[in-house]
Amino acid sequence: MKNFAILGVGGYIAPRHIQAINDTGNRTVTAMDVNDSVGILDRYTQDVEFFKDFERFESHIDSLKGTEKQVDFISICSPNHLHASHMKFALKNGCHAICEKPLVLNEADIDELKLYEIKYGKKINTVLQLRVHDSIIELRNKVSKNPKEKYEVELTYLTSRGPWFHESWKGITQKSGGLTSNIGIHFFDMLTWIFGDLKKNELHLSSNLMASGYMELEKANVKWVLSVDRKYLPQSAIDKNMTTYRSITVDGDEIEFSGGFTDLHTKVYKEAVAGNGYGLEDARTAVRIVDQLRSQSPMGVQHNSHEMIKEL
Numbered sequence: 001m002k003n004f005a006i007l008g009v010g011g012y013i014a015p016r017h018i019q020a021i022n023d024t025g026n027r028t029v030t031a032m033d034v035n036d037s038v039g040i041l042d043r044y045t046q047d048v049e050f051f052k053d054f055e056r057f058e059s060h061i062d063s064l065k066g067t068e069k070q071v072d073f074i075s076i077c078s079p080n081h082l083h084a085s086h087m088k089f090a091l092k093n094g095c096h097a098i099c100e101k102p103l104v105l106n107e108a109d110i111d112e113l114k115l116y117e118i119k120y121g122k123k124i125n126t127v128l129q130l131r132v133h134d135s136i137i138e139l140r141n142k143v144s145k146n147p148k149e150k151y152e153v154e155l156t157y158l159t160s161r162g163p164w165f166h167e168s169w170k171g172i173t174q175k176s177g178g179l180t181s182n183i184g185i186h187f188f189d190m191l192t193w194i195f196g197d198l199k200k201n202e203l204h205l206s207s208n209l210m211a212s213g214y215m216e217l218e219k220a221n222v223k224w225v226l227s228v229d230r231k232y233l234p235q236s237a238i239d240k241n242m243t244t245y246r247s248i249t250v251d252g253d254e255i256e257f258s259g260g261f262t263d264l265h266t267k268v269y270k271e272a273v274a275g276n277g278y279g280l281e282d283a284r285t286a287v288r289i290v291d292q293l294r295s296q297s298p299m300g301v302q303h304n305s306h307e308m309i310k311e312l
Contacts (some may be wrong), residue, residue: 125277
């Protein structure tokens with residue numbers, strides 16, 4: 001059994017990490033968040049020391065060294081712009097890190113974090129949960145067994161977010177990295193994991209509600225669109241009272257992956273605790289994609305744009 005600390009335990013994604021720690025037979029011993037709406041901790045145990053001040057949390061981590069509650073892993077669920085510094089904190093305190101996506105906002109941070117791994121002898125693990133989704137694994141195997149020059153791929157990810165989203169740190173590009181980092185990066189990782197490295201990266205449309213572009217990968221041409229505006233949900237999703245629509249087509253064939261999301265973090269944690277987790281280099285290509293997109297000016301609708309934005 002390993003001991004975990006959680007940074008950002010009051011956030012949206014933290015419950016999945018708490019569940020994964022519990023389901024892999026490990027325990028959370030301490031947690032920190034600037035907000036105190038963290039009652040979910042009691043669902044598993046009432047023995048988690050909780051702090052609202054980072055300084056007291058840091059002191060507590062230090063005080064646990066040499067005890068039965070010495071922290072082995074720090075799970076990082078904090079706002080995106082804090083990930084790099086929080087991973088450094090974990091390694092400097094003798095802990096491995098498991099960091100929610102996006103691992104970092106800028107590719108240069110990966111190189112710096114590699115030096116920290118070497119210096120402190122601890123590993124950074126990242127959550128690339130779509131790589132352990134059964135349907136995505138099946139697609140990757142199919143592509144590897146049926147090589148062709150280029151597949152034609154369309155990615156559509158439409159979800160609903162209320163006004164709170166834009167008032168929170170998630171709506172501030174300097175903190176979240178924008179839509180591509182906040183809701184798109186795990187899809188970009190998935191696509192490059194299946195279809196190979198990035199060759200071309202175009203941004204066609206970008207706002208706080210929608211982003212769209214085109215990527216050329218080694219084995220695929222990819223048209224993609226992301227949105228947090230519910231008005232773009234297709235009628236088929238609305239009829240089923242769904243707030244999120246995910247679609248990936250490969251050469252016109254739909255890849256079904258709407259389900260199977262409930263235990264992905266648990267699978268990621270199991271591998272990380274065993275020393276086989278996804279690391280810094282695994283995250284690099286997707287981070288490079290969003291890093292490049294953030295520096296580009298939108299080109300507008302192009303011949304290779306996603307069909308959805310051609311119709312807007």
